[in-house]
Amino acid sequence: MTPGQYILVVDDDDDFREALGEVLSVAGYPVQQAENGEVALKRVKEEAPGMVLLDLKMPVLDGWGVMERMRGDARSAAVPILILSAYGFEWEAELLGAQGYIPKSVGMDEILERVRKAAGPPPMRH
Helix, strand or coil: CCCCCCEEEECCCHHHHHHHHHHHHHCCCCEEEECCHHHHHHHHHHCCCCEEEECCCCCCCCHHHHHHHHHCCCCCCCCCEEEEECCCCHHHHHHCCCCEEEEHHHCHHHHHHHHHHHHCCCCCCC
16 A cells, blocks of 8 residues: 555444444554445545455445456556455455455454555554
8 A cells, every 4th residue: 555545444334334444543544434335436436545445245336346346447456455244255255356355253453454464554644
């Protein structure tokens, strides 16, 4: 992730999304949130994120649809996507272009650690 880029957290579970957003913000990462796939794609179109943390099971447009549309658009095709899901699908997610899979059951500390590995350190604060 380059300085100035944000992490987009996409999940229809308001409590989980907001808690994860808080954990990432406290760790120093700029964060934006989206409650479904359509909102996520609007945010991506406005300003490409440095990384997307994407739930798979959501109303309106699910994570599979978000990933398919992002990979089909030259402006977002290279944006790293980490799947966050309570369901399996690790193999399928990577086959369709995700850079990784994180089961929600691992807890916030482990999710943060995996984001750090994928995104690098948070941008410097001035």
